[in-house]
Amino acid sequence: MKDPKVLNEKVVDVPLRNIHKHDVVIVGTGLAGLWAAIECKKAGLDTACMTKLSMPQRSHSIAAQGGTAASLGNLEEDYWEWHMFDTVKGSDFLADQDAAEILAKDAITIVREYEHMGAPFSRTPDGLIAQRKFGGHVKDFGRGGPVLRACYAADRTGHVLLHTLWQKALELGVRFYTEMFAISLITDGPKCAGVVTWDIKSGGLHAFKAKATLIATGGYGRAWKITATAYSYTADGQYMALRAGIPLEDMEFFQFHPTGLFDRGILMTEGCRGEGGYLINDLGERFMKNYAPEKMELAPRDIVSRAITSEIEAGRGINGGPYIYLDIRHLGAEIINTRLPQIREISIKFAGVDPIHEPIPIVPTAHYSMGGIPTDIDGRVWYDGKSQIFSGLYAAGECACVSVHGANRLGCNSTLDASVFGRRCGIAIVKDFANLEHLPLEEDSAKMAKEEIEFILNQKGSIRPEEIRNELQTGMQNYVAVFRDEKGLLKMVSIIEDMHKKMKDMFVSDKSLTYNTTLMEAMELRHLIAAAEAVTYGALNRTESRGAHARRDYPKRDDENWLKHTLYFRDESGFRFDYKEVKITRFFPEERKY
């Protein structure tokens, strides 16, 4: 590595290479972005999709394993009302029930549409889409036993859904821009004119003018050390929104998935437990009987994650270590090979463990962001978080908060959220289109992006991005994970303040404009810090325990004070909070027992 103290010989100037004009520009090509693209293109709009990856099919939706929920009732009785109830109860009553109702109802048509587009779902003996059990999916408004609701394609559900949508988008002729990294929104007050991007391959900025701009950039699991999410999951969309003056909603609720492969965090799908897998501590005990005696391993994720962490903290991890076992040996080779083949492959490749013969070492892993950019039920972004629309701007998928997951998301509802609300967003754009216009592009619209990039390339600091990233990930893992308390959260606050100082002294020695991944990661790091900040301050602010947000110093849910959504605003002068009511239509909050 070059000596960072040596002054740079040349000052890099970043060029604006091109200005593009489309009706609709979609940032992100996961399930949400592609669904919206398909709807817009079907209606005849000139639609462009961009991804910072080298192909749409590399989007992180591909990693979804176990399934997508829909009350098709292909194998046993099931109703959308039951699905809606489970979603609301699973959310610890923080989900907006008008949105949860849409999620559960539209699930049925969306899964059928996937099938019509060609998704190769696994099948029942009757030739229908096969369904399996998943955590928190039960019969009869929470009173009955587990229900077969998760539609799946072995344990590659995300893979088949993403490929299917890409295939459809291709057939329709959607325009794709790959290796385009979105940096800032072009705005004029609360109106969006498009987006400025960095062309990773050739280096240089591009301005995309659009009547409608959709942010569908996914989550930010890379703020933690142990995570199931891709390296590309870095809060890019959330950061763009924050800087345009838009708040982020409910960021303190970040889901840890109970079963990440020790110690990398790669997901071992909940489908393992849905098929009958057990969790076992060092005493060989199925400890879930002490935490959720009725639902056992099929309790929702927040509950199972806390149970595992509690066992490890009590010294009952395997050999006293920081992990426990997921045991699927009793399912037998045939079920493992047909329904969980990828789990077997990952266990063998990454842990050297063949789950047919040995239990899998697992640990809770950072997984899913319940919070995000606040939207109405059609993906239109709320400028103030609750009532005023940011014209021409939309958000869907994990980066958005509509909110269907509230404080805790049920398994199989993420692919569903992205699909249902991605599609609704596309339909809304088509509906709104007549009233949208191309705003004039100001000459300095790329200024913010240009300054940011040139700052990183030209600053003469002494700290490498990796050092700062490591501090961020370790801090979040230690203080803002499955359990939180004031002391730890305050420690994270001081780490964040320290990181802000260090960012001013950050140095990259790669000055190239072509495929400069060091530059890109430095930009992503800035996004991650902004998201981590929202999570940490939000968690410190919310003095109760609800869903995935478990405060040791406030162990009870407090509906009187906290049955409300957090809105986190941030600008250069600091941050502030606002709140909004939870929409309750059918189900009133009750104690959450499993």
Place this chain on the structure above:
Amino acid sequence: MGNLYKLTIFRYDPESNKTSTSKYEVEVTESHWTLLDVFRYIKNNVDDTLTFRYSCGQGICGSCAVTVNGKSVLACETQMKFLDSFDLVVEPLRGFPVIRDLVVDHSVLDDKVRKVMPWLVCKKDSESDKERFQSVEDRAKLDGLYECIICGSCVAACPTFWKNKTFLGPQALLYACRFMLDSRDEGKNERFEILADKDGIYGCHTIFNCMEVCPKELNPGKAILELRKMFMNEEF
């Protein structure tokens, strides 16, 4: 004490249009380290100009395929302890245009797969209130075909592709076979117009390198033979 790995890595600087190699020595102390971990270690601690592509880190997104000691692999899932040598020569995927260092142009893959009508062809609208029937046996025909992650390993290992850049290549042909064997598809005739050609199913020299290197253990060579058999028997 860990194991000392000596890496010779191909470099290409597009701005000066020069190729070279860089040598790095990395001591691997963590038993679960992968090749991607080693690349990241070099980038973060030794030389931040070393450029490679990656995303999921768990063998499913297909971003990080490179050539190691002559064989295409996914860097993220290649465990250092399972490599059979401590001396590693790392190059970009073979036969692809190089953008920088280990990063190749993936649009080669995209262009090829787009040619084979990679979508389910439905001539008539299906009833929207229910899914179509597909027997367990018919669905099983798609196993070994639909799992492709388009990483390019098979294409890079295909000598026919090295020589003939217009050959559709193992990945696109495997992807085509996934639709040709789908009981719901109605596009077999049209797709055969595209496939039954010297740049298509007859371009393959049945060398089966593709099968050897596929990280998902798929067999594009077999898929190509399957397509030839379908064409011969006019099962379409």
